[in-house]
Amino acid sequence: MKNLWSPWRLEYLTEPPADRCIFCYAAEADDDRENLVLLRGDWAFLILNRYPYNNGHFMAVPYAHVPSLEALDPPTLTEMMLLLNRGLAALRRAMEPDGFNVGVNIGQVAGAGIQDHVHIHAVPRWAGDTNFMPVVGDMRVIPQTWLQTYDQLKAALEDTSAAED
Numbered sequence: 001m002k003n004l005w006s007p008w009r010l011e012y013l014t015e016p017p018a019d020r021c022i023f024c025y026a027a028e029a030d031d032d033r034e035n036l037v038l039l040r041g042d043w044a045f046l047i048l049n050r051y052p053y054n055n056g057h058f059m060a061v062p063y064a065h066v067p068s069l070e071a072l073d074p075p076t077l078t079e080m081m082l083l084l085n086r087g088l089a090a091l092r093r094a095m096e097p098d099g100f101n102v103g104v105n106i107g108q109v110a111g112a113g114i115q116d117h118v119h120i121h122a123v124p125r126w127a128g129d130t131n132f133m134p135v136v137g138d139m140r141v142i143p144q145t146w147l148q149t150y151d152q153l154k155a156a157l158e159d160t161s162a163a164e165d
Contacts, residue, residue, distance in 0.1 A: 023061045023117045036150055039157050043076040046087050048150055055149050056091050056124040060084040067116050068106050080120060087122055090156035097124035
């Protein structure tokens with residue numbers, strides 16, 4: 001049995017399963033910090049992943065509840081990519097990663113955890129972030145809570161917005 005102490009996750013793990021799409025819920029909710037929504041656009045938004053591969057792992061999500069990219073219109077696709085770029089710039093500013101994995105999992109066989117609402121993952125990577133924990137221990141250590149990561153990236157996103165004006 002492998003154990004890693006992470007008491008901040010207990011509340012999330014003990015909540016009953018969502019009876020609706022978590023992305024649609026977050027899109028409609030008022031409290032962005034509570035729902036980890038980093039940035040909202042007209043057709044899409046950025047949200048932190050509650051099960052991150054690395055701290056800073058976020059997703060670009062359309063407001064439209066569709067299962068695949070080809071079901072989205074050009075303005076939504078364009079805004080998703082523009083938001084993704086802003087998120088990458090914010091990660092560079094806030095966390096100084098050495099690289100990124102960016103991708104979309106469409107369908108269960110492709111690894112989509114949420115199959116009915118397409119989204120683009122952005123995972124920051126650092127040299128050496130694959131160490132003995134994920135390789136030997138089959139476990140990843142995330143060194144920040146969701147809200148610490150949220151606050152750090154939210155501030156960096158605001159900095160990128162000011163730089164664009």
